Every structure is written in C-alpha cells, then in structure tokens.
Amino acid sequence: MTDAVNPPTSPSGYAPPTPDAAAALSIRGLYKSFGQKRAVDGISLDVPAGSFYGLVGPNGAGKTTTLSMATGLLRPDAGMVTVHGIDVWQHPLAAKAQIGVLADNARLFDRLTGEQLVVYAGLLSGMDRPTAVSRTKDLLQLLDLQDAAGTLVVDYSAGMTKKIALACAMVHAPRLLVLDEPFESVDPVSAANIRDILGGFVRGGGTVIVSSHVMDLVQRMCDHVAVITNGHVVASGTVDEVRGGADLEDRFVELVGGRRVQEGPEWLQHS
C-alpha cells in the first residue's frame, strides 16, 4: 500500500479525511510549528495493525515531534490521530492505555531501582500490585536485567537505561509500541535481543513503530517504512515498495537528498 501524502494546503481550511479505524495508528493532516519553524508540515500516515513500522528521516525531520503528537504527549496545531480507532486527543486516557511509549532523550525517575521503576510504571497504568510485580519480573528477565534489578537506574549504563525504559513502555501490555530511537547507544548484543523481543511482540499481534537513523537495521527488521524529511512524508509503504529493488539506504539518500560526493579539502588528504 502506498499512501497519498503531502496535502499541500495550510492548517487553516484544510479538513483532513477521516482516519482509518482499522489501522493501529492513523494520522491525518498533522501540523506543528515551533515559533517560525514548521516542525511537522501536514503528515498523514497509516500504520497497519500487526506491522513492524520503521520511521526514518534525517536529524530534525520531525520524527520525534510526530511521534510525540501521535502518543498524546505534544498537542498538535492541527490534525487527527487515532490509535485502533480511538482519537488520541479526544480520549487521551483510553488511547494511552493502548500505547507504550519510549521517548527519546527523556529522563527516567532514576533514583529508583530498575525493579521499582518498572513496578512504578505498572502501578501508574492502574494495574494491581501482584500483576505489576510479576510482569516486572518477566520483563527484567526478558531484557536480561535481573542482575541489575536492585541497582539504582542512575547507575545504569546507557544501554541498560534504554532497556529499562523499554520495560516501562511494555509493562501495561499495550497493543502499539512507539519507540523513539530505541537502539541508540545500545550494544549490538542487546540490540539483537531487543529486536527479537519486538519481533515476538509483532508476531503476538502487536504493532511496533520505531524511529531510527540506521537504515540497515530498519531494512532487516521492519516490514513497513515511512521516510520523513522537513516535516513531510516523502515515501511510505512496505519496505520492498519503498526501496523499489534498491538498497534502502541508497533510496533514502535519493529521497532526502543532501548527499555530496567529494573527497574533502586537500589538507585532509594524507596520502
């Protein structure tokens, strides 16, 4: 499936078509400006239920802003977002119960131990204590963090911190996982383990959206992909559709532009 994207109109007077209630996440005509800068300039996107969806784009393309608005953390200037048919901004409580979020660059309550933090996240979602405790145990085991369960999160390494944040995102058994840069500063072994876990989550009927810079990872891991640049979606669909026989990275560079073929200034040449 290839979406018609880029409505060229401005927020005013543009009535977005109704979102697709069958999709895990459906975005229509999303806009957000920060001062003069249009961070998200009319994004529409459908993430099919049960897909492993990659969101790729250069730095500052609007990935994080889009995901923040899609998960009810940042109020859009205009546009609609539904999660499994629930309007995120009309019914935030019901929608957020369906979503697990791993926010990029957000702090954690790092004076708690890893175990306490995940239990805390569970209790915040309204589950009872035995459930929260047993799910925490499962997640810590799944993420290979049992040995560090009693350590304060502030003393964790970067990779461990990502993993514990992932556990917090998954503890309330969401149907949709939205992960912003989940593989940043994660070592290759942990990354592979996380990939397996996410793969299992998708096979179990869940939907995963990851944003990433690493094309190779997206190509191997995801079945769908959307390319965002300058607040627009420039391509979306299954990975095979988007890359059109080429390598995803080459196709990405071709879509986004900005690649310069040159060898650098003369003073940088040492041979």
Next chain:
Amino acid sequence: MVAALVRLRLLVLRNSLKRSVGQLVAVIIGALYGLFVLGLIVVGLFALNLAPVDLVRTIVVLAGSVLTLGWAILPLFFSVEQTLDAPHLAVYPIPLNKLLTGLLISGVVAVPGAITMIASVFTFGSWLRMPGIAVLALLCGIAGATLCVMLSRAVTSAAAGLASGRRFREAAGILIFIPLVLLGPIIAATASSLRQSADVLPSLAEAMSWTPLGAIWAIPSQVALGDPLGAVLRALIGAATIAVVFVVWRWGLARSLVTPVHAAAKVRAQGKLGLFARLPATPAGAIAARCLIYWFRDPRYLRQLVIVPAMPVLFWFYSSLTHSAALFLVSGPLVGFLLGVTLIADVSFDSTAFVLHMSKAVPGRADRWGRASAVLTFGLPAVIAVTLITVGITHQWAALPGLLGLAIGLLFGGLAVCSVTSAVLVYPAPAPGDNPFKTRPGANTALLGSTFISWGVLALVTAPEIVLLILALATGNVLFGWIGLVVGVVLAPITLAIGVRVGGGILDRRGPQLLVQLQKDA
C-alpha cells in the same frame, strides 16, 4: 589559544541568555543588584580616605581574608562553571600552561571574578592621600583577586578526584549544608563575642596579615605604617601562596585531564520493592511511594528536609539572644509553611521524567494527591512534633492549640496551593543529579511571581487560623486557640481536597504544555 578560551566563555554566557527572555531579564536584575553592591563597596573604599590608617588596615585585611576564604570554600558547594571544566577541554590539544592562563583569565571575566577584581583594584581608592601607596594597593588588589580565582580553581580541581563518587558528592553536599543553615547563629555568636572586646579586630587583622589569606591585602597598609620590612615579609608570604596554589592547581588540572570523573555502581539482586510494596497499589499510592523515596534519597529534596530540624534550632538561638520566646514559638507554623510550599518545585524536579506520568495517562488528581500525601506522611508528624517541642521548652502551653491549628493549616494549605501552581508553571530547577545548590539563570526571578501569588493565596486560605491565633495571644483567652485548632483541623483537608481537584483538572488539560516547558528547561 588563551583568547579563544576567554571568548568561548563569554560566548557561552551570551548564548545561554539568548535562550529565553525571562532568563535575560533575571540576569539583568541580578547584574544591577551586583553593580549596586559593588558601587557601595567602591564608595566605601573611597570614604576610607578619611579614616586613620589603622582602621583602613583592619577593614581591608579582614575583608580581603574573608573574600579569599570564600573563594576557596564556595566552589565546593556551588558549581561555579561547567563550560570550561577539564572534561570538556580534554579532547583538544591545548598546552597545559596556555590552558591554565586561559582558565584564569576566563575566571576573571566571569561575573563573580569581575566583581572581585574590580572591588580589589579599587582598594587603591583608600590611599589617595599617599599616591605611592595607592599604586602599590592597585597592584596588590590585582594579585589578591588573581589569587582568589586561582584558589577556587585549585580547590575545584583538587577536590574533583576526592568527590567523584556520586554518593560521596551527594552526602557531602547535604552535610555541608547544615553548618551553612546555622551560619547566622555562628556569625552572631562570633560577632557578639567580638563586640564585647572591640579591640580584638585590629589584633585579628594583624594575625590574619601573617596568614596566606590576608598577607597580600596587608602589604600597602604595612608600608603606610612605616614598616617596609613587614611589607616585604608579607609580600613573600603572598608570593609563596600564589606559587603553591598555582602548583596545586596545575597538578589537579593535569590529573583531571586524564582521569575523568566516573562513579562506581553496586549491583544488587532484585526483590526489594521498598515503599512500593507498602503503600496502596494505586497510581496515587505509587506516586506517593516514589516521592517519598525521592524525599529521602535525592539531595535536592533532602536539602529542603534539613530545614525541619534546623529551623527550630535557628529560632531557639535567636530567641535566646533576644530573650523572647515569640520567635521560637513560630517554628511549628513555619516548618508547616516551608514543607507545604516545597511542593511548588515538584514537577520541575521531575524534569522530563514526568513524561512517564503523561504516557501512562495518570489522572491529574492522582498525580496531585500522590505528591501531596507523600509530604503529609512525614510533614504532619514533623509539624506536630516541632510545635509540641517548642511549646514544651518555653512552657507556653496556652498557645499550643492555636499554634497547632495554624501549623496544620499552613501545611495543608501550602500543599493545596502548590498543587495548583505546580500544575500551571514549571521553572528551570537543578536537574536530577545536579548540585542541589545550583541555581539556573533566571530560575529565581521566574519563580518569584508565582511564589508571591502562592503565598498570598495561602495567607487568605489560612486567614481564619491566623486571626484566631492572634486573638488568642492578644486576649489571653485560650478558647480562641481551641477554636483555631478546630478550624485548622477541619479546614485543612477541605482546602487540600479543593487544591488537588483544581490542580488535577489543570494538569489534565495542560500536561502537554508543561512537558514542552520541561523539555526546554532540561
């Protein structure tokens, strides 16, 4: 290279101001205040022309010694500057000596350094009657201020190795805070003993002039008093001090360039849920548990907690000075007030970790109630205990009911008001893990308006208890006190319930805006 470092320092200062108008306004107000104080100092130094040489000597030597001591001690508590610290510069191939010079000059052009330098240089102003001495004072002023800046650098770099562990750093920060709180009584005690023998000051100055702290400041007056040999000896002491400090600093800096700070972590097994296993398993209960853990584990909260025992001690001291129990008796309500209004910083302290509450769709009311009840669990017993103890010590049992009513009213009222204000406004607070004493530029001014509004509303909310306590004390009729207690106990929970409800509603609506602001401040 040196110039580049200095420019970098100024550029960072300018750019950090550009980030927000509020910060800029706050810094301008702070700068005006600093200039005002500096102006007073300079005028005072010129006025000393009219004073006898002995007096000038006493003042300059003692003030100079205190200034130097301050520069040596304060960097341990306040992170002076992060821009040009060793870890940031370690990757560049800068020769050590150029780095030292650059850091020294950039220290002098930063605000505290510049103020110190200007004030020190203007010590020449006291010697207009003797031009030769004035030139000497000018040179000594430059040397003295330079020593100040070098001293702070040396102390920071030498201490960096000692205090690299997180736990050590945090514990030290709080332990050192206690004498700081009690600094008032300590100074007052010293001052009152000095007042009894006013002639101690000149001899103290004489003694200080032989120490590394005061030697440089004593050189001009020693010459003016006709003692060139004494001046030379003190100049030698001063030069030796500068040399030693420089060597220590050079050693500390060279070491910190190759041994970056890192903390060792203990790894423990799972199974210890702590408070999460004991408090109710609801969102509000979980938040209360989390807040309580933070209150007793995070230095930023601990700092506020230290006030509870420190405040009665402080007031006990002052009332023993004035022989009036009134001030001491206020301790209970004051502790209630201080604990209540601490909640204003709660969301700001969370920083972007608050995103967890947002993404788990925690109802605003549960968020507010959890935070407030955490303070209540230890705040209410503390307030009652402090009130009982202060009344017990002074034997003013008649005042007890009214005081208790007001103390409880202030605690609950403060929590109620701040449940609303902290949902409306967050401000640049020290980030988790930062030095709890660090103030971010503009934070104070940004907080000022909302703090005053909160206090005003709090005064209105607790007006019945205040009026009844005053009536009880003025008429001596205990009945008013008892009515005050009843009113306090009845009104307090109602106020808090309203505050939690209103604050929760606002948080539900404004959560995303709050998060944007927190991300900006982070």
